[in-house]
Amino acid sequence: MPEKTAGTLVGDKPAAPKIAMPRRPAGTLYRGREGMWSWVLHRITGVAIYFFLLVHILDTALVRVSPEAYNAVIDTYKTPIMGLGETALVAAIGLHALNGLRIILIDFSRWGTKHQRLMFWIVIGLWVVLLIGFVPRQFMHIFGAH
């Protein structure tokens, strides 16, 4: 005789829920919005800058080894690929720095807490201006004739 399990009980069909569960939480002030994305970007740029810093301290330490050793490594920084890497580095540093100032204003001023979303877009705007200033100059250095 088969055991009676919950599934075989008469009339145990689960009723379909009338309202579908939202696939993700919606309508929060933070999640998926400027506050969250600025946090994500701050982490990613921070980690990227940190690992560059580790390498950069080591490559600069070669000045203590010999002029030839330092020049050999720093010459790789002048190649187009590394030139693009430097562009990405400046972009990451610019975003981290500007958003860092936004974080300070949020932490220390009432105004900043209230206007953190607006400040995120100001950060993006200033970042674009910074890159408009830097990128053509950098591309001239790495792709231009010299």
Next chain:
Amino acid sequence: MSLIEAPRSPAIQRRKKRGINWEKWGWIYMRASGVVLIVLIFGHLFVNLVAGEGVNAIDFAFVAGKLADPFWVVWDTLLLWLALIHGANGIRTIINDYANQPVVRRILLGAVAVSTAVLLILGTLVIYTFDPCPAGSPADLLPSFCPVP
């Protein structure tokens, strides 16, 4: 036995325990060093990537010329210490957020602490024991102020 503590009252022992609040000072350090680093890093980037020939101008003689000036010695020392500690503390925060296993967490935190200490000592030694005119090096690689052999 007349009073029941309010919910979430801090434990008595915790309140008694006094000492330096390292997390608080770390939090303050990130903001204070961050503001100084904005000046130091953008100055560093301007002189090394934007001014003149940009990255193409950097070689041993360029660095030697900078480190012959006490201004850049102080600048680079501050840059090294403030940036590396700022970065290491940020990585510490991220490790604490994502490394769930205590063993993994401790290994990662230890690696950050060791690499930070080693690089701070190495970098500081490089800045303060630097010889802009090492003997036996070809003159065309050295800064112009080196004595001609």
